[in-house]
Amino acid sequence: MRRSKPALIVSASALAVLLAGCTGQSATSAGSTGTARNAPKDTLTLGMTADIQGWDPSNQPGYQGWAGEAVWDNLVKCDEFGKPQADIADKWSVSPDNKSFTAHIREGMKFSDGTPVDSAAVAATFRYVTAHGGAQGDYKGIKVDTPDPRNVTITWPDPQPLIVSRMCAPKITTKALLDSGKVNDTPIGSGPYLLDTAHTTRGSVYTFTKNDSHWNAAGYPYRKLVLKVIESEAATVSALKTKQIDGALITPQSYNEIKASGLQTVTMQGAQTTRLLLTDHLGKKIPALGDVRVRRAINMVFDRDAMVKNLYQGHGKPSYQIFRPGSDAYLDGLRDPYPFDMAKAKALMTEAGYAKGFSLQLPTMAGQNHEKLMPYVTQQLGRLNITVKQVPLSGANAIGDLLSGTYPVVLWQLGNLGQSLQDIDVVVRSTGYWNLSHQPDATVDKLWKKILTGDDAQRKAAQQEINRYVIDQAWFAPMVNPDGFYAHGPEVTIDHVSDLEGLHPKLRDFK
Numbered sequence: 001m002r003r004s005k006p007a008l009i010v011s012a013s014a015l016a017v018l019l020a021g022c023t024g025q026s027a028t029s030a031g032s033t034g035t036a037r038n039a040p041k042d043t044l045t046l047g048m049t050a051d052i053q054g055w056d057p058s059n060q061p062g063y064q065g066w067a068g069e070a071v072w073d074n075l076v077k078c079d080e081f082g083k084p085q086a087d088i089a090d091k092w093s094v095s096p097d098n099k100s101f102t103a104h105i106r107e108g109m110k111f112s113d114g115t116p117v118d119s120a121a122v123a124a125t126f127r128y129v130t131a132h133g134g135a136q137g138d139y140k141g142i143k144v145d146t147p148d149p150r151n152v153t154i155t156w157p158d159p160q161p162l163i164v165s166r167m168c169a170p171k172i173t174t175k176a177l178l179d180s181g182k183v184n185d186t187p188i189g190s191g192p193y194l195l196d197t198a199h200t201t202r203g204s205v206y207t208f209t210k211n212d213s214h215w216n217a218a219g220y221p222y223r224k225l226v227l228k229v230i231e232s233e234a235a236t237v238s239a240l241k242t243k244q245i246d247g248a249l250i251t252p253q254s255y256n257e258i259k260a261s262g263l264q265t266v267t268m269q270g271a272q273t274t275r276l277l278l279t280d281h282l283g284k285k286i287p288a289l290g291d292v293r294v295r296r297a298i299n300m301v302f303d304r305d306a307m308v309k310n311l312y313q314g315h316g317k318p319s320y321q322i323f324r325p326g327s328d329a330y331l332d333g334l335r336d337p338y339p340f341d342m343a344k345a346k347a348l349m350t351e352a353g354y355a356k357g358f359s360l361q362l363p364t365m366a367g368q369n370h371e372k373l374m375p376y377v378t379q380q381l382g383r384l385n386i387t388v389k390q391v392p393l394s395g396a397n398a399i400g401d402l403l404s405g406t407y408p409v410v411l412w413q414l415g416n417l418g419q420s421l422q423d424i425d426v427v428v429r430s431t432g433y434w435n436l437s438h439q440p441d442a443t444v445d446k447l448w449k450k451i452l453t454g455d456d457a458q459r460k461a462a463q464q465e466i467n468r469y470v471i472d473q474a475w476f477a478p479m480v481n482p483d484g485f486y487a488h489g490p491e492v493t494i495d496h497v498s499d500l501e502g503l504h505p506k507l508r509d510f511k
Contacts, residue, residue, distance in 0.1 A: 047247070050398075088103075126142060208224065221510075286360055359389065
């Protein structure tokens with residue numbers, strides 16, 4: 001869910017959060033005909049491991065967020081490196097002080113209700129996200145100016161190192177819908193597809209038809225898009241093999257079976273870290289977590305090499321930090337700061353006064369590999385007398401419950417952003433939606449100020465200092481960088497993955 005906004009793997013989110021068909025038509029075979037299970041070649045059917053939470057544009061998952069990508073446009077889109085690309089805006093500029101973003105809205109765009117896409121809609125959407133959704137803090141104090149229907153400027157009171165990312169996130173809809181109180185019922189957008197309500201069943205299947213008037217209709221070659229909610233891994237694999245769906249995320253446990261079936265896979269490496277988020281650093285809800293010795297002990301009870309071998313079938317690497325390899329915050333050559341050592345972990349618990357342990361709740365959710373991970377995590381924590389109660393989350397409120405702060409400890413395969421600065425903002429800073437307890441920290445705040453005012457070298461150095469600090473303080477228990485796999489049929493072409501989190505292809509990547 002980061003991501004990028006949760007739903008993750010929820011990422012996570014994250015959030016990842018979220019965590020009958022056909023074959024697809026490639027861009028080079030648009031004129032061909034044929035069927036799979038009586039479905040037309042120009043239909044793309046994708047499996048999703050979790051349902052969406054409704055149609056509020058401020059509460060859409062970044063993880064498997066194809067429904068949102070279908071019906072809404074953004075002011076600008078971000079590519080896999082966080083760089084802006086044209087969308088509703090065909091021209092834009094950022095002020096030298098990184099406080100303001102000015103955009104020109106392309107001519108002739110209309111929403112699905114027939115009303116024009118203009119600066120009033122953009123302004124209403126940005127004002128809406130200041131008070132709705134999980135990223136409200138990102139837009140705190142903004143001022144929106146609309147000198148005319150084609151131009152808009154969004155200004156923050158302070159410099160924004162992530163101003164482009166802020167622009168890429170909101171999904172633009174109409175002021176009338178936002179004011180109606182029915183924003184969660186039916187989407188109104190200007191995106192490449194229109195929701196076909198007659199062939200949509202909430203919680204099961206979502207059908208979309210192509211919006212031929214979309215400004216970039218050529219970039220979305222399929223006439224119809226179908227999204228099917230399939231929470232079971234076994235059912236997903238079966239649907240792929242029988243061509244009921246054209247693509248879906250799979251776990252390493254299914255990799256060999258998928259390859260043996262003649263299906264293709266796209267591999268995403270280093271884009272996730274399986275981790276425990278230990279966000280109650282001050283011990284407000286779980287007093288034991290306020291002691292760094294307890295957090296370090298928790299890190300020492302996981303045999304990362306064994307996890308890679310046995311839980312991921314060798315598809316991954318042990319992880320000692322939460323940032324993506326190659327990003328600015330990543331520490332090259334870092335040795336394991338907390339090697340697997342049960343005796344030392346127990347000694348730290350005794351030293352901290354928690355030899356008898358304590359209890360905590362860990363939320364679970366379909367599609368997040370918890371069925372494989374939880375038994376091992378529960379067993380190892382139990383060796384420190386830490387009793388785990390699993391709490392299943394499901395339905396429309398699942399992601400909101402996960403991010404509410406109710407659960408200060410969460411086990412998640414959270415995506416790592418290619419831009420580590422954004423990862424720090426989302427996961428480490430007290431205002432970040434994946435910093436579930438939102439507890440302030442003077443060291444992180446001081447280093448963030450260096451990022452705001454420093455040059456490129458100073459910003460990179462400050463990011464690495466933050467990484468060293470959260471490792472030393474054991475804010476997380478990173479375990480594995482699992483390989484991510486997206487499986488698809490041979491009729492579908494995926495040349496690259498545009499997702500900033502590197503978790504799966506974006507809708508525009510399917511050709």
